Structure formats: structure tokens, C-alpha cells
Amino acid sequence: MALTTNNTELNDFLKIMDVADAINRQNKEVDNQLSYDERKTDIIKRLKATYDTMGKKVSDEELAQSVDVYFSKQFEFKAPAQNLFNSIAVAYVNRNAIWRKKVLPALWGLGIIGAVTVGYKGFSHIAEKAKEQNVEDKIEQLYTNKKSLSNILVAQEKSPVIKSMPAYEKETLNTNIQVAREQLNTTETFFKKYAPQGSSDNAITSSNYKSVGDQIPAIEKIIGDATTKTTQAKGVITNAESLIEVRSSLDNIIAAINKKEATTSLKQKAGTIYKDALMSVENRQLAQSQSYVKQLNSINNDINTFNQETRNLEKEYSAITTVAKEKLAKEQALELYTAGKQYIYAGDVSGLQRVTSKLTGIENQLNLEYTVFIRGGDDRDWTNDRGERATYYYVFVEALDPNGNTVEKSIRDVETDQTEKVSKWAEQVPEGVYFTVKEDKKSDGVLDNEIFAIKEKGYLNEIIKYTDNGRAIQRGVQMYKWRRNE
Numbered sequence: 001m002a003l004t005t006n007n008t009e010l011n012d013f014l015k016i017m018d019v020a021d022a023i024n025r026q027n028k029e030v031d032n033q034l035s036y037d038e039r040k041t042d043i044i045k046r047l048k049a050t051y052d053t054m055g056k057k058v059s060d061e062e063l064a065q066s067v068d069v070y071f072s073k074q075f076e077f078k079a080p081a082q083n084l085f086n087s088i089a090v091a092y093v094n095r096n097a098i099w100r101k102k103v104l105p106a107l108w109g110l111g112i113i114g115a116v117t118v119g120y121k122g123f124s125h126i127a128e129k130a131k132e133q134n135v136e137d138k139i140e141q142l143y144t145n146k147k148s149l150s151n152i153l154v155a156q157e158k159s160p161v162i163k164s165m166p167a168y169e170k171e172t173l174n175t176n177i178q179v180a181r182e183q184l185n186t187t188e189t190f191f192k193k194y195a196p197q198g199s200s201d202n203a204i205t206s207s208n209y210k211s212v213g214d215q216i217p218a219i220e221k222i223i224g225d226a227t228t229k230t231t232q233a234k235g236v237i238t239n240a241e242s243l244i245e246v247r248s249s250l251d252n253i254i255a256a257i258n259k260k261e262a263t264t265s266l267k268q269k270a271g272t273i274y275k276d277a278l279m280s281v282e283n284r285q286l287a288q289s290q291s292y293v294k295q296l297n298s299i300n301n302d303i304n305t306f307n308q309e310t311r312n313l314e315k316e317y318s319a320i321t322t323v324a325k326e327k328l329a330k331e332q333a334l335e336l337y338t339a340g341k342q343y344i345y346a347g348d349v350s351g352l353q354r355v356t357s358k359l360t361g362i363e364n365q366l367n368l369e370y371t372v373f374i375r376g377g378d379d380r381d382w383t384n385d386r387g388e389r390a391t392y393y394y395v396f397v398e399a400l401d402p403n404g405n406t407v408e409k410s411i412r413d414v415e416t417d418q419t420e421k422v423s424k425w426a427e428q429v430p431e432g433v434y435f436t437v438k439e440d441k442k443s444d445g446v447l448d449n450e451i452f453a454i455k456e457k458g459y460l461n462e463i464i465k466y467t468d469n470g471r472a473i474q475r476g477v478q479m480y481k482w483r484r485n486e
Helices: 010-034 036-054 060-072 084-109 111-157 160-164 167-185 188-194 209-258 264-282 286-323 327-346 349-367 431-444
Strands: 370-383 389-400 409-412 419-422 424-428 451-455
Touching: 036 060, 111 167, 111 188, 111 209, 160 209, 167 209, 188 209, 209 264, 209 286, 264 286, 286 327, 286 349, 327 349, 370 424, 370 431, 389 431, 389 451
Parallel strands: none
Antiparallel strands: 370 389, 370 451, 389 424, 409 419
């Protein structure tokens, strides 16, 4: 940053200023010592005016006392305090390097302190230098931005994906790059003059920083417009890169599908999606082609699931035919197995999953083996859905396997119409059975006839074993959460 318009170096200029300031201080000191009263009056007058502008009231006596105290200590020596100002003084020998970059902006930010410390003229000088430095910083930042954009444009021109672009896409990319470069080129003269080699220190002076600063908004707009074009060029390249990635994914997925065993329908569906996807890539429809990748992936996953469910279908059906002892179970299994074969032929994965799930349920039910024991009973007054209030009789039961472990089964509660898996619940029984159970337990606390039903392996349903007058009772409704009478 030059301080003069001739070729005098900054260091020499500052030294000359130091000599001039020393001579000036000597002359003023003689005058001050010879006319202290006049000097004091003048200072009080100026201080009062300063405080008035600040809106603060200070009496003449307080100002006079302050001036006396100040001048009484003027020639006392005090060791310098180890603070920020002392550090700045120590760094004075390096002032040429740090003056413009560090000291001036700081003193400008502390303008009030600067005014009191160095006086109005010093403060004004610092303020001007800070403004000058601000202009330099903006220019250097704009230069950096311009250089960065230029490098980006060079890289964009060399992008390897350009060769895969259709002609109209290449033209769009080249147009954006060309416009951006032309915009940046219009700033060459400005930066060569005011930021040679990226530095404005010597090009910006106290005499030209204002006029140069007025040009900055125009340069900022040019850089901003060039940035927009560069971003648009990047968008073209990014789109092309994404389409290349999509094409690679499509090729890999279809290759994996072709290596797998699958029904003709699934492979045909995959082939159709693949062809449609290639068309969308050719038409540069990125979002659509990405959607096809998801669809093809879904079919690939379906094939994996389909193959597993096909194996499950054979496995479950074979297990059922082995364990089933009743015709009903075998008929249900055969019906589901036939439906599963149809789903395999159609390539319907979800349909096949539903069938194998039901077959698994049948197999699990056939393998269950437990006994339902009566544990007690109670009656309940309840109003049904038709508004009919009556007394219902229940026995409390519990399901245990041959090893004495509880067995959970799905029970629908007649009053709430909700189903839950429980090992204990209540079974509705005829009134006579209820009183029989009640009297049986009342006699000695132990039920002689405690078996309500038996579930044998190989059968779907329980067999009611509790009899009334020599006949097995008919099953009624159930409750899994007992409620006392209302």
C-alpha cells in the first residue's frame, strides 16, 4: 500500500514522519511550558465541548483538576505495562509488515479510544487507512474467487464424461464454460492494475482507493454471474456422471438376474424393465432411469425370495403329509399346495408367500400336543349384542403339554371380540356341567374329572373329552380375561 505518489518507500516515509513529529513536539513543548495557563484554558474549553457532544455534564472545576493532575505527572517515568499497547510498541520495529494488516483495522474498530489517544488527526488518518485496507481485502478476495473459477472451468473442460454426452448436451456444457470464461476475462484489466500477482498492497493507495472501491460492485456481479454459469456447467457434468452410474447398475443387476434360476415370467419382467431403463438413459432422463434401477433391484430381490419360498412350499407340504392323521388336514394342505404351484407359474411372489405361511401354520398346529385341564369355574351376568341379559356359566381352563409346560393358543374373547394368545382362559359350558364342576371341587377341593379337551399330534383341532350324561359337551364361547358381574 503506497502512502505517497512518488517512489519513496513506505519505510523511509514513516521515518521522515517520525523526524517531523519530533521537531514539532519540541517546538510545542517550549510553547506549552511558557504559556501553561493559556494552554490549560484551551484544553478545558475543548474538553467541555467534547463532553457536550457526548451528552455528558462535567463541571469546569472537574476539568481543571483533571488537567492539573495530567500535567503534574507528565514527566514521571512509569515502567510500561505488559498489555496489548506495550506489545504493539515492541512490535514497532516490524511495523511495515503489520501496520496495514493488523494495527490499522484494530484501531479503526476502537475509534473512540483512538480519538482520545492519538487525537483527531491521528484518528482520521487511521480511519482512512482502514477503509483503504478494506478495499484491498475485497479486491484480493475477488481475485482469489476468479482464479478458483478459472481452475474449475479448466477441469470441467477436461471431464472424462464429456465423450459420453450427446451433441446437444456437449453444446450446453461448452456454452456455459465459454460464457463464464468470457465474463472472467472482462475483469483481467482490473486485476492486472489493482491486484497484480493477487496482491493489492502497492496498487491501492490513499489517493485511489475510493475510486477503485466504486468499481468493486461491478466486479462482484461479474464474478457472481460467472459462478452461476460454472454451477450450471457442473450440473450438466453431474447429470452425465449419474447416468453413467445408473447404466452400470442396470447392467450389473440384469447380469445377476440372468444367472439365477427363476420363472420365465419374472425374467421377462426384468428384461422389459431393463430395456425401458436403457431408453430412459439414452433420453437423459435421470430420475426415470433411477426409478428403473429400484424396480430391477426389487425383481432381483423377489427372485431370491421366490426361490426360497418355492423350496418352502415343497418342504411344508411334505411335512404336513407326513404328520397329518386326519383327512381334513391333508385336504387343506393339498388345496394350498396347488395354489402355490399356480403362483410359481405366474411369478407371484407375494401370493406364494401367503400360501407357504398358511402351510407353516397348519404344520405347527398338527405338531401341537397338549391337554386342556379344568381349574375352576364361575357364572357371569352379561348383556349380549342383542340387548339380552342372561347368566352364562364358565369353567376356567389351562393348556399344558406332556411335559407340564404351558401352551399358548389364540382365543377370541366373546365380549370384546379381540383375539389374544393365552395359556389360560374361560370356556362356556352348560349350566349342569358348571354345577357339577362346582360340587366336585367343593367336596374335597380336588376335581376328579379335570380334563376338558385333548389335542393330539397329527390333528388340527382339540377333541372335547368332558361329558354330560355320557355325551361330550358342545363347545361354547370363550373369554381370556375374566370380568366379575356388573
